[in-house]
Amino acid sequence: MGMVLGLTGSIASGKSTVSKMISEIGIPIVDADVIAKQVVEVGQVAYQNIIDTFGTEILLENGEINRPALGAIIFHDPGRREELNKIVHPEVRKVMLQQSKALLDEGHRIVILDIPLLFESKLTSLVEKTIVVYVDEENQIKRLMERNKLSEEEAMARIKSQIPVSEKVKLADYVIDNNGTIEHTNKQVITLMTKIIGNK
Ligand SMILES: CC(C)(COP(=O)(O)OP(=O)(O)OC[C@H]1O[C@@H](n2cnc3c(N)ncnc32)[C@H](O)[C@@H]1O)[C@@H](O)C(=O)NCCC(=O)NCCS
Numbered sequence: 528m529g530m531v532l533g534l535t536g537s538i539a540s541g542k543s544t545v546s547k548m549i550s551e552i553g554i555p556i557v558d559a560d561v562i563a564k565q566v567v568e569v570g571q572v573a574y575q576n577i578i579d580t581f582g583t584e585i586l587l588e589n590g591e592i593n594r595p596a597l598g599a600i601i602f603h604d605p606g607r608r609e610e611l612n613k614i615v616h617p618e619v620r621k622v623m624l625q626q627s628k629a630l631l632d633e634g635h636r637i638v639i640l641d642i643p644l645l646f647e648s649k650l651t652s653l654v655e656k657t658i659v660v661y662v663d664e665e666n667q668i669k670r671l672m673e674r675n676k677l678s679e680e681e682a683m684a685r686i687k688s689q690i691p692v693s694e695k696v697k698l699a700d701y702v703i704d705n706n707g708t709i710e711h712t713n714k715q716v717i718t719l720m721t722k723i724i725g726n727k
């Protein structure tokens with residue numbers, strides 16, 4: 528039997544960076560952010576539910592969801608965020624389960640589910656063990672502002688819409704510290720994955 532691990536962290540903590548390193552070792556990754564984008568494409572069930580709930584104001588001229596506009600609503604309003612989560616998360620969960628099963632059936636011994644909201648959305652039942660990518664808040668804000676071209680205020684609103692990464696560290700089975708250089712992080716990833724593969 529294969530093993531399913533959850534990879535999480537907080538916004539801009541370095542999950543994508545770490546998941547790329549893990550896939551370079553040859554371990555398959557199922558990415559919740561990618562799936563969350565697919566399940567809201569035009570014509571999907573979640574797409575219609577989002578329009579019914581948030582109105583056509585959050586659509587682009589071509590009919591696709593205007594992500595920055597929807598983000599501006601939900602990152603500032605916990606009630607509205609919960610409404611969106613209730614629409615999107617069950618769909619994401621379904622697809623993640625299908626994909627991870629398919630990979631295990633193909634014979635992969637380890638599958639990683641990259642889920643930004645693993646703890647917030649109670650998706651932990653999908654995984655046996657959890658890996659948290661950690662950065663301190665100073666690095667997190669700096670990297671988030673730089674990557675998404677956000678003001679400090681906008682960056683803080685996003686950070687505050689998630690469980691603090693320091694809390695996630697306490698819930699984790701394994702922690703990767705991404706405050707240092709990329710090479711420092713890569714070394715930890717290789718050490719950890721070698722240990723996990725060895726224990727299997
Ligand atoms: C609000 C939306 C349209 C903004 O889109 P945008 O392209 O700007 O951001 P993107 O999807 O790339 O998400 C970036 C990061 O924001 C954080 N984030 C996204 N959604 C949420 C949420 N509902 N609550 C808290 N943090 C969130 C995550 O850390 C994520 O990695 C989009 O994030 C969305 O549809 N969110 C709801 C689905 C969801 O929870 N996705 C996260 C993975 S399940």
Ligand SMILES: Nc1ncnc2c1ncn2[C@@H]1O[C@H](COP(=O)(O)OP(=O)(O)OP(=O)(O)O)[C@@H](O)[C@H]1O
Pocket residue numbers: 536537538539540541542543544545560643670671674705706707708709712
């Ligand atoms: N060790 C590091 N040193 C410097 N910059 C880094 C490091 N790790 C990641 N970054 C940069 O920080 C930003 C956030 O990293 P990344 O995109 O991997 O985070 P994430 O956790 O996947 O974010 P999100 O949940 O928002 O998708 C990126 O611009 C990335 O290039």
